Amino acid sequence: MSKQIISSLLLPMPDDFPVAPYEIIHSRYSQRKDSNLMLWKQCAGAWNAVAYRFLSCTEHDLNYTQYVRQGSADPSHANVYLQERELFGFFITGLAAIESFYYGIFAIASMIKNVDFPFTTATDFQKVKPIRTAEKFQSSFKHEDIANILQQVINTPEFTEWNEIRNILVHRILPNRHYYLGGDKHNQTLWEKGIVIDINTTSTRRKWLAKKLNDLLTSAASFTDKYLQ
Template sequence: MTFCAELCIELPDNFPVAEFVAFMAEARRVLLPGGSKSEAWKEFAGASNLIAWRYRASFDAWREHRISIQAHGGGRNHEDVYQQERALFLAFAAGVSSIESAAYALAAAASHATVCGIAFTSKEQRACSPSRLLTWLSPYAKAAALVAALHALVNASEWAIWVNLRNRMTHRSNLPRRHFASVGAPAPQVNPLNYAPTSSTPEVDADLDDWDALHQWLAHQLRALLVSGTELLREP
């Protein structure tokens, strides 16, 4: 873990701390002119805090789930299963939230008159998402780097996995676990994360390293958004 003086908490080593600190410094310069709080800052401040908080929550939950799977497989009893499902849900809910918080903070920053001056009234605030931010910023040449980062994010198969599994576990069902057994032969070897498809999610047949890589991907996307967001704020 790496201590982030900006937030006074420890963050996972793969979280882009330096890029986050640079992003916040540039945002203060632009959105707090003369020390006064702009309307853009009022929406930016809360969302920008969540970028790192939610990533830390997702990382912690995934680590908890990983440890339990390694120690107990699919769970020794109903309590184990509950704890594993709780951690898995939190990992995906908080992971998606970290990206969505970044998109909201970037939209708020882009609404400042000296940045892009995009509309960000209560209507846009309620509708804000990475894909909508991509649409809002596409007409602005100065936002080209951020538009490219958003385009890569929303069109990535990894993002579809994050969002679809988050949505499924949020208000539809847990992921349906598969259980394997054999009669008269050793039990078959299967991946520790094995879930049947649902009406809104594909089959999941993965090992723990696959899902570690999914977290690395998330950190990489946050880094790209923060770097390109900082670049946008620095543009004259």
């Protein structure tokens, strides 16, 4: 964990979180606070959530990895519980960071084109999903880089996996574990969707999350610089 700080929150963030573009976007939408307080509140809430959820996801990643290392010497039910607790939090908060970004950028777009991006009622808020945000940007800002990046992220197999695992954990089951002795999977432990349970389970996915958030926030910073001056 690094000492970089989000100035608007006074919150220490991990060194793989893109603080610079995050703060550019915050400064741009905040200029519209007096002209549309409701939209500003939605933007601010979403942007705060992006940072909070990523920080939580990072903590779950670090804790999970610690428990897996301990579990190699003590494969008890108590240790498995700790691993599962962190996996649950990791997948939920990681996906929430992305979904909060899509919600926030929809609110920002509503500041620019409120007819194309309706955002005034509770029903409007509930309709905002990553796929709808991407579709709206493709139709209203198709020549902007962010329109392509919004679509690219949700088309990745990693996003699909993250979404499926989150839904399974929240709405369905505690996944079984399959332990292998012998053969080409000797000493492997497989989880839901064939995910390998080891010290890399969360760290590799966190790298993907940080990279995609960087892509999204960097493109959004350019977008807000252009349209929210």
